[in-house]
Amino acid sequence: MIVLYIIPVFGQDDWITFYEKSDYKATPDYKKTIAYFKKLASASLWIEYTTFGESPQGRDLPLVVMDKNGNFNPAAIKRSGNAILFVEAGIHPGEIEGKDAMMLLMRDMAIFKKDTALLDHVSIVFIPIFNVDGHERSGPYNRINQNGPENMGWRTTAQNLNLNRDFLKADAPEMQAWLKLFNDWLPDFFMDIHTTDGADYQYPLTYQMEVNGNMDPGLTQWAEEVYLPEMTEKMEDAGFPVFQYVAFRTWFDPTSGLRNGVAGPRYSQGYVALQNRPGILVETHMLKSYKVRVESTYELYRITLEILNQNHRELKKLNHEADKHAESETFLNKAFPLNYNRSDEDSIMVDFRGVDYEIKKSDLTGGNWFIYDSTKPKDYKLPYFYKMEVSDSAILPLAYVLPPEWLDVAERLKLHGIKYYRLKKDAGIKVESLTFNDPSWRNRPFEGRFMMNNIEFETTEKEVDYPEGSLVIPVSQRTSRIIAHIFEPRGEDSFVRWGFFNAIFEQKEYAETYVMEKEARKMIKENPEMKAEFERWKKDNPRLANNQWVQLNWFYARSPWWDEKMNVYPVGRIVDEAVIKDLRGVL
Ligand SMILES: [Zn+2]
Known part of the structure; x- marks a missing residue:
């Protein structure tokens, strides 16, 4: 049998993205985004466009798979030995650089044949826009703290749910589709792309990986010893210095010190860590231009592909071992950590590239007004509170x-x-x-x-x-x-x-007071101690002294009629x- 592939012919100019045409200031709407990825899929044997569910407003949830062998389903890709990189953009559609950056990267690899070796041992599964309905609630006034793009989507879904609080409870139809997709693919590495709020500083991009106790120890070690050092160094070399997700102990004030955290299961990277997969939360800095944010995200994609391509065997093995460990007896016999507290005692000093700032007393509100000066970069030595303690376990x-x-x-x-x-x-x-x-x-x-x-x-x-x-x-x-x-x-x-x-x-069942007045007396007669107990309870709850119904319900709760x-x-x-x-x- 001869399989004939008909590939449309496009010129170089046909591939300029909406973002590039806008002088790096704007992002395409849902329809234009999908049209572009479909066009890529029709022009390249390495790319497939598909969907993985439907939003409450009836939009398809788009999915793009890229694989140099033309394998587009999980089983075939796993058989080929490739590692699977799963990238999600637009969970918060106002924070959309992940979409524009991947459009460029897939084009550069598939059409312009740039850096194609990065896909030798890695396949990409990509959600260009996760919250599609929020993406279409677009306007210039959606994120007051943020510097572009010109129009941007809204944080929550049409049902006003924040998908990045929904990973465990899974109320949103979008999230239910995501969970099915995730478990069908069980990828090897996960990236979730956002834009920060918060203070001003020099880093165009910050990140968080779950290395503080909630992820498998083997994967934690790999993240700390392989991925993070190499990624940090390569990003620095590429001109995009990165730092871990910045949270100051006092929200705006760098000198208050930096703090660490563990993301719970409602958050993307916290959830993925509990699924025994390393994931990275990416937060580009909201005050940097949209161009810088897209370019730094592009670079992070490229560098992550490089690291995964080099370490695909080791990472797949570690993921497999993490799964085995999660189902083993050694896992069961230890106290399982549920919640964490940050210790306010132990800290180390770290270098932090901030900007100069002054604090004015506001004559309008009386509060502290932080005035950052981004033209004056300033390097700080800050205490970093890194130690997490388990606060609840079972x-x-x-x-x-x-x-x-x-x-x-x-x-x-x-x-x-x-x-x-x-x-x-x-x-x-x-x-x-x-x-x-x-x-x-x-x-x-x-x-x-x-x-x-x-x-x-x-x-x-x-x-x-x-x-x-x-x-x-x-x-x-x-x-x-x-x-x-x-x-x-x-x-x-x-x-x-x-x-x-x-x-x-x-x-759900109640006793009428006239029934219970009689029954209570009967109960006291059978068990005289009950009277003293009742009086003690009344003394402890003085506000119920005049509430006959609640007092009789006390007896009802001790009767055989109570709902067990x-x-x-x-x-x-x-x-x-x-x-x-x-x-x-x-x-
Ligand atoms: Zn976000």
Whole structure:
């Protein structure tokens, strides 16, 4: 069979991008962006244009795959031995240099045949615009702190969700599509391109990698000893000095010192780290020109390809080992870190290329007015607070059990690539069961949900009846870190904290006061100590003295009519190996 490829003929000028034509000041809209990538795909056998989902406003989510062997699906690329670089632009569409930079790089490689050796052992999977609806809410007044492009998109989706808070809870349809895509590809390295807010300084680009305890140790070491030193040096040589994502202890004030952090699972690079893959958050500096921001991003792409191309075997091996470790017993038997605090005690001095500034007392507001002078670069020696301490941790169970009715949770497990079994028939299972005390919630919505802000619970071991279809989720699998963050209540993004289980905290049956007046007396007669206990409770809660209903509800809660499932976490923890063995017959 003869396969005939018809490749349209284009002249050199046909490939000038919208950004270049605008004198490096503007970025193309959704339609023009897609048209350009489609044109690249039609002209090059190395590029495929496809889509991976649909936005709430009905736009396709674009995806571009680049591979020199013409392999465009994960299995074929993995078979070829190539490493997969997964790049995401436009999660915050006002911060869009990632899109324009990759347009140039793919063109330069595919059409102008520049640096093509960079693709010898690496394939690129690229999302040009992740938040497509936000990208089309375009205007000159979307980001007040930022220096161009002329029109830029809006931070959140059409549903007003910030996708970079949604990686674990996955409420946005865009995020659900992303998770499926990520798990289909399981890339080797991840990049997420943003533009900062914050203070002025010299670096055109800053970055964060998860090297402070939440990523696999082998990958952490590789990031610290291979990727970061080489990337930093090459960026410097290319004229784009970089620094880690700058956060001052006092937001605007460099002399307050720099601080480090761990990104939780709601953030892109934090999530990817928990999926046992190294990822880098890239933040170009909002006060630099759009041209400098695009060019530094282009350079970072090129340099990252260089490093991956050189180290593709080692990185793939480390990723594989990280997966194996995440499903191993050594992983299970250690306390799993859920949240971190920064230590304010240990710091080291580091060089920081800032700019000169003065602080004026504002006669308008009385506040401190930081006036930076970007024409006066100034090198500082600053204390850097680098040490992170684990503030919450949990010894993980062997498995979690989730009753089948929690459909939206089960759906999320699938999206995260988590494997589970279903009970083939009803079963009584010995589990650790958690009952929450004093639950309370934030009084304003956050990302469309009301989060819990007080997580306290008691643990009891008991046999619980689970119906057929219940999900048994073994922790020993490559996604063990994600599983722990979903189910361990104390995690900052746990599903109970996000409100997935809010309904369990509602009292659904009540006693009429005339019924309970009688019943309470009966209860006291049977158990005289109850009276003293009741009086103590009344003394501790004086504001309830005139609330007959609440007082009688106190008795109702101690009666056999009380809802025994109220405040009880529906997720059970199986900690006993023998229980798992017994389950084999019903899984
Ligand atoms: Zn951003």
